[in-house]
Amino acid sequence: MAYGRLLGVIEVTDKPPPQPRGRPSPAERRRFGYRGWLVLAAIAGAIIVFANIDLGNRASDNTAATTTATTSPAFTLPTTAIAPPATSIAGPSTSATTDSQAPPAADAESSAALAKLATLPIEGRAPKTGYDRNLFGDAWTDDVSVAGGHNGCDTRNDILGRDLIAGETKLGWNGCTVLAGTLNDPYTGDTVAFSPQVQIDHVVALSDAWQKGAQQWDAPKLRNFANDPINLQATIGSINQQKGDGDAATWLPPNKSYRCTYVSRIVDVKATYELWVTQAEHDAIARILTNCDAPDAPTESAVSPSVDVQSATTEPPVAVPPQPEVTSEYVPPPLPVLDTGPSVYYPSCKAAKAAGAAPLYAGEPGYRSGLDGDGDGVACER
Numbered sequence: 001m002a003y004g005r006l007l008g009v010i011e012v013t014d015k016p017p018p019q020p021r022g023r024p025s026p027a028e029r030r031r032f033g034y035r036g037w038l039v040l041a042a043i044a045g046a047i048i049v050f051a052n053i054d055l056g057n058r059a060s061d062n063t064a065a066t067t068t069a070t071t072s073p074a075f076t077l078p079t080t081a082i083a084p085p086a087t088s089i090a091g092p093s094t095s096a097t098t099d100s101q102a103p104p105a106a107d108a109e110s111s112a113a114l115a116k117l118a119t120l121p122i123e124g125r126a127p128k129t130g131y132d133r134n135l136f137g138d139a140w141t142d143d144v145s146v147a148g149g150h151n152g153c154d155t156r157n158d159i160l161g162r163d164l165i166a167g168e169t170k171l172g173w174n175g176c177t178v179l180a181g182t183l184n185d186p187y188t189g190d191t192v193a194f195s196p197q198v199q200i201d202h203v204v205a206l207s208d209a210w211q212k213g214a215q216q217w218d219a220p221k222l223r224n225f226a227n228d229p230i231n232l233q234a235t236i237g238s239i240n241q242q243k244g245d246g247d248a249a250t251w252l253p254p255n256k257s258y259r260c261t262y263v264s265r266i267v268d269v270k271a272t273y274e275l276w277v278t279q280a281e282h283d284a285i286a287r288i289l290t291n292c293d294a295p296d297a298p299t300e301s302a303v304s305p306s307v308d309v310q311s312a313t314t315e316p317p318v319a320v321p322p323q324p325e326v327t328s329e330y331v332p333p334p335l336p337v338l339d340t341g342p343s344v345y346y347p348s349c350k351a352a353k354a355a356g357a358a359p360l361y362a363g364e365p366g367y368r369s370g371l372d373g374d375g376d377g378v379a380c381e382r
Contacts, residue, residue, distance in 0.1 A: 110292040113264040117285055121276040126211045136206055137223030139359050139381040146228045152176065155227040159200050163234035177374055187235045189255040196362035196377025197237040204231055204269045207245035213275040231269045249280040260292040346371065349380035
């Protein structure tokens, strides 16, 4: 009994103390903790393995993409931009093109001008009845709602400042009046020093506009048209007077390389102000625009009619007498002499305007410095 009791005590004392129901023992907690760390380590290892695989795949993809980009043009930007046009609209092209090449700019610009020309109405010229320059407002006013208006300078000096060579224009004390400069005249292709003989041409003449739709305009639109920079160009005075109120069917600039640009400007102005063209004017403009990229025809001085080109390879060349030297310098024609009687004298600008002679330009009958307050060569312009 004593031995059994002793064993019972030993048995009782060897058993772990009872634990509360529902709570794991420390050994169980250790086992579960080890297992949890093992699970976490396995998950972390799997993430690292997959991440390394993904990074490796991406690196190989990038390497393949780089290799492909160097050998294949797919999904890459073009390495060269569109080639600039061989010529501008003002001159002919000297290089041959194939059907697969893009058309030169001259073709694109002339095609755009032809498309706009097709939108202009074709009607007959209306009578000039009622036309008066004064209906278009004061000459060279600053009080217009078009580009350059209300800038403190009159339109004439704005255009001179725009068209004279940059950096060579000398202005008066008011920062507006042009006193000196150099003009590259697009109508003649010549370079001339500024003088009172440099005038401002209306690309679409006021009288021409009056007979092709302007009679229906109100005073502000007439004034804006007469002072809109898109319709104004500085040129030599004799050329301006030679043009008069002619349209493209009756007058074109002597500088042939500028004719495409010139008629394109006419189309722009008439489209902007909703003017029409006559059939003759339409046909003249279309003829010029369809030949903007064609080379000029040879002149008599370039090809001598006395030389047979076909037989020149087998027969001695025919002696050609020396040709007179031809210079490119433009010599303007003399100004027309007006039969104004013994003398023309206007005591004031009011009298000149009443006679319908204003504005007066230097060199014209009736002009005198006493009427030219700002000394710009144009008297009674306001």
